[in-house]
Amino acid sequence: MSRLRVAVVGVGHLGQHHARIASSSEATELVAVVDPAAERGNEIAEKFKTRWVPQLADILPGVDAVQIAAPTGLHHVIGLEALKAGKHLLMEKPLAANLAEGEALLAVLAIARMANPKLVACVGHLERFNPAVVALRAANFKPKFIEAIRVSPFPMRSLEVDVVMDVMIHDLDLLMALVQRPVVDVEAVGVPVLTKYPDLVNARLKFEGGAFATVTASRVARKKERTLRAFGNQEYASLDFAAQRLEILRLKMGENGPEVIPETVDIKEGEPLKLEIEAFYQACQGQGQDYVSWAEGLEAMRVADLVQKAVDVSLAMMLEG
Numbered sequence: 192m193s194r195l196r197v198a199v200v201g202v203g204h205l206g207q208h209h210a211r212i213a214s215s216s217e218a219t220e221l222v223a224v225v226d227p228a229a230e231r232g233n234e235i236a237e238k239f240k241t242r243w244v245p246q247l248a249d250i251l252p253g254v255d256a257v258q259i260a261a262p263t264g265l266h267h268v269i270g271l272e273a274l275k276a277g278k279h280l281l282m283e284k285p286l287a288a289n290l291a292e293g294e295a296l297l298a299v300l301a302i303a304r305m306a307n308p309k310l311v312a313c314v315g316h317l318e319r320f321n322p323a324v325v326a327l328r329a330a331n332f333k334p335k336f337i338e339a340i341r342v343s344p345f346p347m348r349s350l351e352v353d354v355v356m357d358v359m360i361h362d363l364d365l366l367m368a369l370v371q372r373p374v375v376d377v378e379a380v381g382v383p384v385l386t387k388y389p390d391l392v393n394a395r396l397k398f399e400g401g402a403f404a405t406v407t408a409s410r411v412a413r414k415k416e417r418t419l420r421a422f423g424n425q426e427y428a429s430l431d432f433a434a435q436r437l438e439i440l441r442l443k444m445g446e447n448g449p450e451v452i453p454e455t456v457d458i459k460e461g462e463p464l465k466l467e468i469e470a471f472y473q474a475c476q477g478q479g480q481d482y483v484s485w486a487e488g489l490e491a492m493r494v495a496d497l498v499q500k501a502v503d504v505s506l507a508m509m510l511e512g
């Protein structure tokens with residue numbers, strides 16, 4: 192099978208890892224890295240033995256697939272450019288900076304698929320590829336209540352969007368995948384701390400069928416924490432994303448009556464980004480569909496949009512009070 196010719200667009204903090212993985216994969220040829228910052232572009236191109244170009248148009252006709260890790264505010268415009276050229280696309284999360292831009296991308300994708308129904312368009316919700324998350328989903332766990340926490344020190348990047356679109360979006364996507372029912376109600380509070388957008392948000396989601404979740408995202412914490420706890424009927428799961436650790440406890444009948452028994456969960460550690468990108472390459476080559484689709488990325492954004500609106504209401508109440 193011929194190698195997939197790829198370009199990585201945006202080689203900053205995350206894009207450098209896209210370039211590393213693209214350059215080391217047996218499935219691909221990294222044709223170029225694209226970044227308007229010449230020094231950074233050349234540095235990464237040299238490191239991964241490819242060429243640097245300042246804009247996507249310079250290289251687009253010569254590639255099959257594009258990985259976009261440019262700032263979120265540019266996802267819409269760069270995504271449209273690649274789609275109109277009929278290229279497979281891996282868009283970093285969030286799919287776009289706001290719901291209107293996300294919907295516009297889906298509309299153009301539908302048109303592009305008329306010309307090529309096999310066009311692959313996925314979103315970089317890499318936590319879905321976290322081996323601990325894969326194990327939780329395989330455990331057939333039916334959550335009734337989930338608590339997700341994702342906090343970190345101030346990143347100095349991705350500040351053109353709030354903490355909901357930048358950080359909480361990971362957990363909103365996971366909640367949708369775990370509960371598999373629509374969100375019917377959202378309450379949220381949030382505060383701008385170091386930017387003009389909310390930097391710390393706590394949301395409470397109610398799902399059709401009665402499951403609930405609370406989600407906290409912050410970019411103004413002292414330390415990183417990325418955890419998820421899920422509670423079902425006589426079962427409890429605790430997941431640490433960074434450590435790729437999952438513990439499941441279930442109520443079972445022991446020798447002396449009911450006991451809460453921890454289950455060992457067999458987790459094969461792996462780099463979520465690499466697993467995600469390799470799955471993208473396979474899909475582009477017609478081998479499998481193990482990726483987070485743009486439609487799913489947009490669903491996560493719809494929930495994020497509801498959270499943002501609920502935060503706006505609570506902020507208005509704070510100002511009145």
Ligand SMILES: NC(=O)c1ccc[n+]([C@@H]2O[C@H](COP(=O)([O-])OP(=O)(O)OC[C@H]3O[C@@H](n4cnc5c(N)ncnc54)[C@H](O)[C@@H]3O)[C@@H](O)[C@H]2O)c1
Nearest residue numbers: 201202203204205206225226228260261262263283284348
């Ligand atoms: N999946 C994850 O866990 C994860 C983690 C971090 C970042 N991200 C996402 O990746 C994207 C980039 O984030 P980052 O932290 O790497 O940001 P960054 O600021 O470190 O890097 C962005 C890069 O894009 C370049 N750029 C600017 N304009 C461009 C253009 N028109 N064309 C091509 N490149 C351009 C910049 O020069 C810079 O090198 C964001 O959408 C962010 O949400 C995802």
